[in-house]
Amino acid sequence: MTKTSPSPAAIKAWARLMRVSRQLMEKVEDALKENGLPPLAWYDVLHELAEAGEGGLRPFQLIERTLFAQYNISRLLARLEADGLIEKLPVADDGRGQTIRITGSGRETRRRMWAAYGRSIAELVGARLPVEDLETLATLLGRLRDPPAGD
Amino acid sequence: MTKTSPSPAAIKAWARLMRVSRQLMEKVEDALKENGLPPLAWYDVLHELAEAGEGGLRPFQLIERTLFAQYNISRLLARLEADGLIEKLPVADDGRGQTIRITGSGRETRRRMWAAYGRSIAELVGARLPVEDLETLATLLGRLRDPPAGD
DNA sequence: TCCATATCAATGCAACTGCATCTATATGGA
DNA sequence: TCCATATAGATGCAGTTGCATTGATATGGA
Numbered sequence: 280m281t282k283t284s285p286s287p288a289a290i291k292a293w294a295r296l297m298r299v300s301r302q303l304m305e306k307v308e309d310a311l312k313e314n315g316l317p318p319l320a321w322y323d324v325l326h327e328l329a330e331a332g333e334g335g336l337r338p339f340q341l342i343e344r345t346l347f348a349q350y351n352i353s354r355l356l357a358r359l360e361a362d363g364l365i366e367k368l369p370v371a372d373d374g375r376g377q378t379i380r381i382t383g384s385g386r387e388t389r390r391r392m393w394a395a396y397g398r399s400i401a402e403l404v405g406a407r408l409p410v411e412d413l414e415t416l417a418t419l420l421g422r423l424r425d426p427p428a429g430d
Numbered sequence: 431m432t433k434t435s436p437s438p439a440a441i442k443a444w445a446r447l448m449r450v451s452r453q454l455m456e457k458v459e460d461a462l463k464e465n466g467l468p469p470l471a472w473y474d475v476l477h478e479l480a481e482a483g484e485g486g487l488r489p490f491q492l493i494e495r496t497l498f499a500q501y502n503i504s505r506l507l508a509r510l511e512a513d514g515l516i517e518k519l520p521v522a523d524d525g526r527g528q529t530i531r532i533t534g535s536g537r538e539t540r541r542r543m544w545a546a547y548g549r550s551i552a553e554l555v556g557a558r559l560p561v562e563d564l565e566t567l568a569t570l571l572g573r574l575r576d577p578p579a580g581d
Numbered sequence: 582t583c584c585a586t587a588t589c590a591a592t593g594c595a596a597c598t599g600c601a602t603c604t605a606t607a608t609g610g611a
Numbered sequence: 612t613c614c615a616t617a618t619a620g621a622t623g624c625a626g627t628t629g630c631a632t633t634g635a636t637a638t639g640g641a
Contacts, residue, residue, distance in 0.1 A: 413443040419559065
């Protein structure tokens with residue numbers, strides 16, 4: 280028999296989690312907008328692609344690494360390509376697929392985004408909790424992940 | 431001089447916060463959909479209105495209590511009204527305004543939503559951390575709120 | 582080889598969001 | 612009283628998301 284009614288502590292943690300994450304996300308989006316930069320979603324993709332290096336990534340790999348839906352990635356990549364931040368290359372051994380590679384312009388945009396994004400994280404998170412508490416927070420959040428294992 | 435570059439601990443906490451909150455939110459939305467229920471946003475409003483009781487709330491009060499933008503509340507209320515879950519009443523002493531009151535049908539929908547929503551919270555949050563950790567989590571998240579005071 | 586099924590990615594359509602603006606009423610001061 | 616300004620809420624429009632489906636290639640078995 281599974282428990283179906285949440286404890287007050289669970290409800291409170293949930294409510295805080297929802298509220299704080301939305302609030303902080305909004306602040307970051309605002310900071311990016313103020314600096315004339317693209318939305319946060321672009322950063323996530325550019326970040327993954329930058330880490331992947333010259334080999335690039337397949338769209339389905341981006342879906343695995345980020346939390347975007349397939350159609351979302353498809354259109355996001357179309358926008359990034361239109362802006363010259365990525366390029367789509369055909370894949371030799373799979374005619375259905377493509378490899379996505381970040382361009383120089385893409386790296387530059389990512390860098391400028393990080394200037395605003397990183398500053399926001401420092402102010403909104405880093406400056407509000409000591410390192411020890413930040414680590415505790417990360418650990419506790421980690422236990423809520425799905426699947427509840429790995430890093 | 432303000433620090434502009436976030437610590438690794440801050441980055442990790444931030445990343446977890448974003449990822450976990452999105453993941454959990456999505457799971458809750460899925461659970462609601464599977465039960466043929468409206469999206470989470472509707473719950474937030476119905477919840478506030480149910481707590482407010484017969485006196486109802488003005489739209490701007492809903493904006494204060496939730497994190498919705500003005501235009502968002504305006505249209506959300508239109509949908510809720512179209513579904514008969516709320517009613518809009520004129521305000522005696524302010525011709526610009528209206529009072530929003532939840533209907534019986536609204537309370538019933540809220541109740542059915544809570545059955546799925548509460549179960550999700552119990553499974554996704556309550557079952558994954560002991561009460562003490564849930565309280566710690568809520569406290570730490572509370573320090574990230576804006577403004578960083580009050581409850 | 583041929584076909585059924587699976588996988589990769591794109592897209593039509595309806596709903597929703599964000600932004601800016603608009604209408605209507607309220608309020609305070611000249 | 613009259614007007615400038617402020618506040619409450621709605622809305623047009625463009626961009627984005629979610630859902631379902633489609634087009635295209637791959638793969639494995641008969």
